Amino acid sequence: MKRPLLIFALFELAYLAVARTFTHSYTGTEISKELIWSGIRLGSAVMMFWLYRQTRASGTGPTSKITPLSLLACGMFLAPVLAGNENLGRPLSWIFAATSLVVGLREELAYRAILQTQ
Numbered sequence: 001m002k003r004p005l006l007i008f009a010l011f012e013l014a015y016l017a018v019a020r021t022f023t024h025s026y027t028g029t030e031i032s033k034e035l036i037w038s039g040i041r042l043g044s045a046v047m048m049f050w051l052y053r054q055t056r057a058s059g060t061g062p063t064s065k066i067t068p069l070s071l072l073a074c075g076m077f078l079a080p081v082l083a084g085n086e087n088l089g090r091p092l093s094w095i096f097a098a099t100s101l102v103v104g105l106r107e108e109l110a111y112r113a114i115l116q117t118q
Helices: 003-025 030-058 068-083 090-117
Strands: none
Touching: 003 030, 003 090, 030 090
């Protein structure tokens, strides 16, 4: 197994452990739970970005850069929340829309920038 893949696997295991522990132990409101969980996702995205930069700098990673267009693709996660009819109410739908950007960013970094280039 290549070293970047091992580091990626460790990041993912840490993310899963923290997210699972948080989900089972948190007793606050759904809005605060979503905001804290997005903070955990953002921390994971920062680790993925660091790994992306490390592999790119060492010459073992992707040869193309993350472009604004690929980051715009993360915005596609907003469509169901903003255009759908989930009956969430305006404040909650905007929170889910904002936190969906973090989910998209994390997935783009994890799968397109790291896994597909190894």
